[in-house]
Amino acid sequence: MKKLNQEQLDTFIKSFQKVQSVHCDQKESLYYLFQLFSLFFEGITNQQNISFTTLFSRIAYSSVHFNFKSSLTKDNHLFRRLVEQGGLKTEELNSLYQLGVFVLWQNLQHVYDVSTNIEIKRPHLKLEKVKSERKSSYRRVIKAFVVDYEDLEDPKFHFFDEKQPHLKKVGFLEKGHFAKQFKRIIKYVSLPITINLIDTNVNEENQYWAKAFVYKPDLLIGVTSISECFQADGESSLFYLAKKVLPNTGSIYMLIGNIVNYFLDELIHDSELSFKEVIPTIFQLAPLEFAKMPDDALRNLLKKVEVHFDNLKKVVKNELIDTGITKEKAYLEPSFFSPEYGIQGRLDLYHFDKAKKQSDIVELKSGKLFKANGYGLNENHYIQTLLYDLIMESVYNGRVKSNNYILYSSLDAKRLRYAPRVRSKQYKSLEIRNDIVLIEDLLLDQNQEVFDNIFNGLQPDKVPKTFNFLKRDANAFHEVYSQSNALEKAYYKSFFAFINREFQHSKIGRHGVHETNGLASLWLDPMNEKIENFRILSYLEITENLSLEKLPIIHLEMSEKSAKLSRFRIGDIAVFYPDDGTEKSALNNQLFKCTLVDMNVNKVSIRLRARQKNLEIFQQFKYWHLESDTLDGGFKVQFDGIFNFLKSPDEYKQKVLGLLPPEKSKNQVFYNNSKLTEEQHEIVNRAISSKDYFLLWGPPGTGKTSVMIKSFVDYYYNQTDLNIILLAYTNRAVDEICQSIDALLGGEYIRIGSRYATLEKFKPRLLSLKTEGIQSRGELQCSLKSNRVFVSTVSSFQGRTDLSGITDFDLVIIDEASQLLEPMLVGFLSKFKKYILIGDHKQLPAVVGQDKAKTEITDTLILEKTNLSDMSCSLFERMYSMSKMSGWDWSYGGLMHQGRMHQKILDFVSPNFYENKLEVIDGIDRLVDKPTFESKDELTNVLINERMLFIDTPLGEELTKKTNEAEANVVSKLADIWVRIYQDNKRDLTSNDIGIITPFRSQISMIGDLMNPQLSKKITLDTIERYQGGSRNQIIISFAVSQYQLLDSISNVSEEGIDRKLNVALTRAKENVILIGSAAILKKKEIYKKLIDYCSFIDYQEILNYEI
Incomplete structure (x- = not known):
């Protein structure tokens, strides 16, 4: 095992001595001693092939690897647990600090044989109470850190858990699917691993027999992603894989689903609404989709959704009430996380009666029944509700019963259908969830053979005939993949693994004083650590709650307990949840997804994703927290991007990879602007004259935005009829683009993005605000076609697939391109006749979470044929370097005169x-x-x-x-x-x-x-x-x-x-x-x-x- 080198060890000991010699506040001393304690275990467990998400797992692993005495392991965990749980009295801090000093010296002596002349005795703590396990007991969930395994008929393993962290325990899985699955995971994944043992009985011999388990429970998989793997004729995790590798395609059914969900939300607020009243707002839900529809298709859609509306109105006014569900106690679109079962989900409607300790889950479905199961439900819908039931069990620790319903809005009768809880079905859904996580893990490394084995499962002839939709998707994937050459496949698989590592890092990250656990930090990181790292807006108080309104805003202010500084900025997405006085507030309560819309030194305003009729929870809690949320959509765009790269024309692919030079233009353009310098003139004309692409290197102050982009727009807008999209990585850069072209175009352009991330003066240009005042499809089509210039961030534009078919763009110009990873652009750019990338690769690069060693290309074919060696390098930097080395000077240029610095x-x-x-x-x-x-x-x-x-x-x-x-x-x-x-x-x-x-x-x-x-x-x-x-x-x-x-x-x-x-x-x-x-x-x-x-x-x- 890699340990601290001598220099690092000396530095560590000096820091340790400094902590002991500096006189400061006891809490502060304890906090920094705990940092050193954590850094010590990071240093001795810092191996690339083992992923640790908690300090608990690092200590458990070290205790085995370094053969710690049981007493030292117990003290290490005691110190860790007491500091992490917080809330200690002032008189208890000193003895806990002394325990920290004692265990750190003991650890140093044991691992490094460090000696000290000072005798450090173990202090006595009144707090050290460890509950013993009752024999013949039952535990619903045990988080187990598995350190070894014996391949017996019933898989036997040894593990540590939080309840008695110093004791190595013996675990077994009962015969069946989970026992086989555990063996399969161990075959591919190295120990140690973290699993949650489910429904475990402890016998007289102190053996732990579990009925099921959850692999990597802190990696939350969406409930819908799991349930879609279930069909009437069986289940397979390959449904998940197919959805991951194939680009999303919108459909009329998805549009109907969104409209129907909107109906339910509105009817919960006002059950007397008429269909005529909601028609105008339907148009605002997806104006571009409606604008593209032929008149007959639109009339047909309105007829269909009217049926759904009428049915939902009856359900809200009658059927919900008959089942005991009242609007006043209903929450719309609440989110819940369950790291016990490794799942997360957002419910359509959640009803909770605190007095009766009764919750009701209602899942709305706009589709029709197809091969319904014995309960009269589509199997995937049924599994979805069973997973939601598991989440509720997790949130309330089994103390609250849930009634689960599926609401089929298309049915004329029996629309609200009961979904009974069946434990064996829940086990099966967890088994599929584990298969999904195993697939995710196997697709983390650049192992071409492993990729081939997994992708072979998507070969059409290997998909069971009964899985019609899976066979369709498998055909779509292999039609493209099988026709790609060896280099293209290697490129695809290498970047697939790279994106997947970034995806997992955003979910679970890694444990460390200077690291983050991604989304899992919500429940893994102690509050004081979040505050110290500015990752939370804590202990906020609600001053005005407008969540009932059409624009559901909540105004908050800092309390005396709030940390005044955070990483948040206006426009950030977040999760909003109450403080219930525990470290697990985010898991014990529903979470409200939201956007930060205003912020100053003492006040914060958020916009909830859904309006709320029930305000009880907001009145129940005094303090509230805001933490960062993550969106999977950004990663999905990258997966889709590399697949679209495979689909793109061969000539385009060869030019991007450097196998073909960009075509030289036969016609030189002479654009003249008296405000440009000679150098700027020369480069503008070369860029305009280039046929395929142009790469513009612009150091600080050289006029990339204020001069060059403005000149490009001036030429293409006034001297051609091309449609132009101007993109940048950040909203700030997009604002600067708007500033540079606003007067030139007389405001005749469209900005795509959020009103909360746009400067006030440019908000009238926003597409979302322009469509609000438009009353007809024809007016919208006319507005879109009359604007030839669109401006957006890359992420916002790529999320607007509804623009295709209305406006076809010929040219894309991208600023800040050196901050964009290759998968973000490589498939996207193939849609344009020409692209101009602008950046400065000598400034900050794209943000990458994984270690540098993981980003390096290992495939020899890629290394031999291309100049791609590091996947954390932007497409701009790679292509600029490639063009420069190849002497393709017609395709790149650099601005070497600046007007900023003295x-x-x-x-x-x-x-x-x-x-x-x-x-x-x-x-x-x-x-x-x-x-x-x-x-x-x-x-x-x-x-x-x-x-x-x-x-x-x-x-x-x-x-x-x-x-x-x-x-x-x-x-x-x-x-x-x-x-x-x-x-x-x-x-x-x-x-x-x-x-x-x-x-x-x-x-x-x-x-x-x-x-x-x-x-x-x-x-x-x-x-x-x-x-x-x-x-x-x-x-x-x-x-x-x-x-x-x-x-x-x-x-x-x-x-x-x-x-x-x-x-x-x-x-x-x-x-x-x-x-x-x-x-x-x-x-x-x-x-x-x-x-x-x-x-x-x-x-x-x-x-x-x-x-x-």
Whole structure:
């Protein structure tokens, strides 16, 4: 097993000694001691082939691998459990801290044979109570960390669990499907693994006999994904695989389903509604789909949905009431998570009567019955309700009974049908769920043979004849896959595994002090850890609840317990849930999916996904939490993208892979614009003249958006009849595109996206707002066809498949292309006659969660035939490099003159990041002139006139490695001084003048606490990542690095050896850069040594002592 090397061990011991020597708040000392405790186990279990999602599993594994004594294992788990559960009294903190010191030294001595002259005794704790297991007992769910296995007739395994974590226990699976499935999983997956034992009996010999199990329970699979694997003639997890590999295709049935769900929501709010009243709002649900329909098809659809409406009205007014379901106690579209059963789901209608401890699940189905089972239900619908029943069992720990119903809105009678709970059927659904997770795991690695074996299951001749829909999908997949050549298949499989790893990382991540558990952090991470890592808006109080309204908004404010800083931004999706006083609030209650629509220092507003008639839960709880949500749709787009790449024309594929050069255009275009420089003119004309594609490299300040994109639009809009789509990675960049073209087009373009992520001035251009005022399909069609330019983020546009068939786009121009992974674009671009990609691969790349080693291509054919070696590289960077190496100079170009940074800043940036090729644009005096500010003393004279300053600060006594109070004080004072400089020079301070950058949110929090609160609206304080694309006159950077090892965490080094994070930070500045940090630490990296040596110096005490 890989352990800490000597240097890491020495650093760890120094940190340990520092924790013990620094005198600070007991809670703070305990928290940082626990961080070291966690880091120790990370260090000794940090193997790439084992995935740990909890500290519990790391300790359990270490105790076996390093042969810990039972007493040490018990103490390790005791310390972990007491810190994680929190809520300790002040007088208990000291003894717990002493226990932490004791176990850390014991661990160090055992693993590394570290000796100490100090005798550290184990303290006595009143809290250490471990319940013993009653013999001959029953447990509904046991989370088991399985460490070994014996292949007997009844699978025998040893495991640890949370109840007695220091004891290795013996488990068995009863004969049957689960025993066979467990053997199959062990065949393909290395131990240790985590499973949940279901319905387990403990016998007199202390053996645990389970009837079923859930594999990787923290990886939640959607209820619908599982239930769709069940058909009248049987079940198969291949239905899931087929849906994963094939692109989504919309259908009239999906549209009807969405409309019918909307009817139910509206009728729950007002059961007296007439069909005539809802017709206008039906049009708003999917205006583009309706616009594409022939008149006969539309009339037919309206007739069909009217039947559903009338039936639902009868159900709401009569049948629901007859079953005891009242509108007042019903919740619409609540979501629930169950890591006990490894599933998640969103119910159509959930009714809960707290007094009776009775819940009712109603699942709405707009389809017809087909080969109904013995209960008069479609089998997949029945399984869906049984899975929801398991979720309710999990939420209420088996204490609440559920009645399950399926509502068939197309039936004339017996529409509301009871779905009885059958445990054996629930077991079968969990078995299919485990098969799905095993498929997911097998598709994580670039093992071509494993992929072939799995894909062979989708060969049409191997699909049972009774599975008609699966056979249809298998034919669709193999029609494309079988005709692809060996290189294309290798490309597809490599990227499939890459996307799948990103998908799993978003779901369960990995455990670690500086890591995240993805969606699973909702229940795996303690509250204090979420707060420390700024991943939660906690303890919010509702001030106004408008969830009954058409626009269901809830206004909240921070309480005295709230953490004031978080990662959230307006437009983010989130889950909203009540605080019930436990660490498992998110699992014990329903979750409301929502969007953050407004936010300031003390207030937050959210929009719920569904209106709510029942407000009881909102009145029941005082505090509420907001945490990030994840959407599977972004990954589905990438899976679809690589499949669409296989489907695309051979010539397109060969050009993307570099096997064919882009075609040279025979007709050269001469576009002229007096506002362009000679270089910009030359590149604009080359890009316009290119036939297939053009790759534009644009370093900071070179006019990528304000000049180049505007010029492209000017030419293509005014001199051709092409339809154009302008895309970018972020909404901020899309706003900038709108800013550059708005006047040019007279506002005649359409913006696609959310109103909450769009600047106010561009909201009238939004497609969603334009369609609200349109009364007819003809008017909508006319509006869409009269606009030839559309603007959007890549993700928003790819989600609008309803645009196809109304507007055909000829040209796509994509800004920030260097932040987009290859699967996001490679299939999508094949739909256009031409594409122009714009980016800067020397700045921050696309965000990737998996380890670097996993992103490297291992297939020899790909490595031999293409220049693709790393899948975390953007398509833009790979193709730019490919075109440059191949000498295809008609297909790429670079802007090497910038108008942002002053010459003195550029003199460092250009040679260190841009091959010494980046220069200032001639004729802009500001870039070479002296500052226009007047100084009133020596210090302000230095601040104004020295374009790049470094302020060396002491390391300080902070226990955390990501804060530095001395730096924070200097930053706060510098902000005040610069504000005074603006005032003395009679200049208004705007939000575009001063910016503060620091890599760590904990340092942001410290600086924010020290700064004048009145400056928060004028001075942006944020991370490097959030600043990409922006600029300020003065940039202040606080590095807050206290150890050499942390230098890697503030860097992002490219294959060329360029630190892209540092590049972004420095190139945000127009006039001045002020750097603050420890020279001794920073200079250990060559680029920082160069930077510090280049800068002028000023003593930090001069700043702190300066009187304003």
